[in-house]
Amino acid sequence: MSSLDRMNETQWSRPHARPGLDDALMSASTSSFVDLLHAVHPELLATAGVGTDGVQPTRATTIVAVKYRDGVVMAGDRRATRGHEIAQRDIEKVFAADEATLIGVAGAAGMAIDLARLYRLELSHYEKLEGASLSFEGKANRLATMIREQLTMALQGFVVVPLLAGWDPHRREGRVVSYDATGGHYEESEFASIGSGSAFARGSLKKLHHPDLERDEAALVCIQALFDAADDDSATGGPDLIRAIYPVVMSASEQGVHGFSDDAVAGLTNTMMSGRHGRPNGPGAASS
Template identity: 50%
Template sequence: MEHIGRYGRDGYGGAGYGEAGYDAAGAGTGSSFSAWLQAEHPDLLPFGRTPLGAPGSPVAGESLAPHGTTIVAMTYGGGVLMAGDRRATMGNVIASRHIEKVHPADSYSVLGVAGTAGIALDVMRLFQVELEHYEKIEGTLLSLEGKANRLGAMVRDNLPRAVQGLAVLPLFAGYDTTRAVGRIFSYDVTGGRYEEIEHHTVGSGSAFARGALKKLWRPHLTEEEAVRVAVEALFDAADDDSATGGPDAIRRLWPVIMTVGSAGHRRIPEHELAEVCESVLEGRSSAGREA
């Protein structure tokens, strides 16, 4: 019999897992690393640092932080795909052209982060440790629903900083092994969790990327077709949103694209992305010359 642990596969079967993670007697649940961290070392949490405006907080000129933008996710015939551009901005300045906004959360899920880059990446790393800790303690993977719920709680914990302008908006996707299907979850700044059907985008270029997905996405895409659709969507976002970086053929910088299926997650190799991006560039350049 599969061991599902004291708190169930959804991570919410016991008292307070989604809150402090401690029972009435004050004993740690053991399944939640972030709950233990919150009780023992809250200053180490991404949202446990000194808020802006409090004594000892950064002054206004020092509070500018790089922001990451457009993330795209879609289902396809074999699972789910997530893609992100490589640009981070700080006001009107390009802070980085190399940032990676899409990462594996565990073997069967991926996480994309938009918003304040430093906090977003810290939340991503904490979420990875949280899932690994749960697996080691309980002896089984947390269900996809449980992972989505736990991420929502982390986003909610960042609400005080989101109100001050340091928001984190993740996009979470994974392969549901019980249903053999890819699923996508989006969040608002309060930690509200919403399951998205077919495809979704977040970030400043999301409206433009979503328009491309509406035209190009269709059920049962192959992995290769889904990768091209993601590249096209990011091209459209970069064309109209200055905070989104398009594929850069000069610097050989391509989006980060990951897929998740029954065999686990896979990052699309650079040489495959180069071929797709250059094909899209050639197609758009040809269309411009013909016009």
């Protein structure tokens, strides 16, 4: 359990008051968990400038998100790199932020995963204090603010770029928002990709996406895009059939967040591999 998780558990489960933390919580003029940390435990936030000479951060790579008929699917490869080395083969980069929202992260892996966890706490903290969930626009804006607060670290080479996707109950559709390292955020109409292999993944998504996809079809499109990215980008990992390591695939719809099981992703991967035996470069764009 991380220090942030322990703090969150302590804050909401212990009946006895703690000087400082509880005073700050009860007197807070904001519903932001990040602002509370700034006031009570600023050392837990990765915003202070530190020297980076000689530091080679582990980096997470390619994430894709695709809108389909009833929601949105997000998928991420499992490779993390350190320079030219493979640092980890089974890292997870796609997470449920709440019951309707997904976040994927690319960049400096440690900070990226901490950002995803902190964002999940931010949404949970807001809901506990306000008694209601943020709107999708509010969620997108909160994440932009959190990225902007890490700009100092980004300028020192520790760049984190997230991808946000989720179900919007007001519009009754899946939505996808991409970000840059300064916190700028941009809504995507059909699909998005981030990370070192994003250009190759986007080329694949352009060929394969159409708005009437079913959920499993959208998941297969994401897996195809990650495979194409891994084919040309050494920092993106393809499916590892020997070790049974497959992309993390999740969806968000009116029914909530759904994580595809390893067996389900393995089945979709086998479908993709069977199709590529005759066409190594993958399927072409459907004719209109």
